[in-house]
Amino acid sequence: MAYVGGKGNCFTRVIGAMPRHTVYIETHLGGGAVMRAKRPAPRQIGIDADERVIACWRERGAPCELVHGDAIAFLKQFQFTGGELVYADPPYPAEVRSGSYRYRHDYREEDHAELLELLASLSCHVLISGQPSRLYNEKLIAWRCMEFGSGGRRGGRRELLWANFSEPLTLHEPAKAGATFRDRERSKRRLSTIQRKVERMGAAERTLFVEWLAATYPGHVKRLENEIA
Ligand SMILES: C[S@@+](CC[C@H](N)C(=O)[O-])C[C@H]1O[C@@H](n2cnc3c(N)ncnc32)[C@H](O)[C@@H]1O
Secondary structure, eight states: OOOTTOOTTTHHHHHHTOBOOSEEEESSOTTOHHHHHSOOOSEEEEEESOHHHHHHHHHHOOSSEEEESOHHHHHHHOOOOSOEEEEEOOOOOGGGOSSOOOOSSOOOHHHHHHHHHHHHHOSSEEEEEEOOOHHHHHHTTTSEEEEEESSGGGOOSEEEEEESSOOOSSBSOGGGOSSSHHHHHHHHHHHHHHHHHHHHSOHHHHHHHHHHHHHHOHHHHHHHHHHHO
């Protein structure tokens, strides 16, 4: 399922920005590049208004509950408890499209506005993919905005990812954080150097090291303790 606006080239960046969550809701599933690549959460839900998209996922087996329906209607009736992460990748607004393509189910300007207002009202973490456009820039002005190219090594379009939360202390998949493959490999190497050093320490030295970590990064430790409890 190749999609115009599919996240096949930049799904790692989206996943790398995800905070820890227990319920993952992808509201405009399409080919679901992010859904397929992310580490599954205990509960995952994928929604799409196009019955062909849903049928395709049913044939191939989906890593999520599938909902054939409208994203806004689904979000309005869902009982949020706070542990959810909603990821929305709606059809691009007409003003940013380079071609004349249309989705079988598309959005008008007022649908975009309603979706953004609803997403802004949710009491959970929300990530929204899109391209710079008047409406999105205006409605999401208070949100944190990350920018990256979506064309892999070939560069390509500017892709924006808006978050209604500040940079999370605990990520869902820390190994996928980092701007490029090289960044992620470098950080993997740095981490394994530190791990080898810690493993070589004696008990007293390791205790001192752990105490130093806890004193220096109390926020991290508290969040991890809460998540484990
Ligand atoms: C930009 S594509 C999603 C691409 C996807 N992220 C990927 O990686 O392939 C937008 C999707 O939104 C779906 N869609 C359109 N209107 C919708 C609505 N009202 N509710 C839910 N999904 C809708 C379209 O059928 C399409 O699959």
